[in-house]
Amino acid sequence: MSDFLPRAVREEMEAARKLGMRRKSRLRVMAGDDIYPILRVLTDGFTLDADEVAHLRGLIDIFDGSRHLSQCLIVASEVEGHELVCVMKRMTTVRDRPALDYVRDEEAPQGYLPRL
Secondary structure: OHHHOOHHHHHHHHHHHHHHHHHHOOEEEEEOOEEEEOOEEOOOEEEEEOOOOOOOOEEEEEEEOOEEEEEEEEEEEEEEOOEEEEEEEEEEEOOOOOOOOOOOOOOOOOOOOOOO
């Protein structure tokens, strides 16, 4: 059906679809100083708007609003339609405390009572 629509109408429909996808997602990619909204999240990656970024590769950060979620290594990106599909090699979740370098004992006390 879209083959019978005028080109201007098809472009407006595509722009409205992109705008709807951007509004639904709060996820953002930060690559260096550039920030791009994530359109869709896939099992092994995510998609970006191909009009905003033509190629993306390397270490990036993913944010949900202002909250830092993870750090990812992108190994491949290719344009499919109007979307840039980025494939991740690894995704490391950002923690709010440092990693432990020892095993915690399950029977250890959770706290100490003060002396009276």
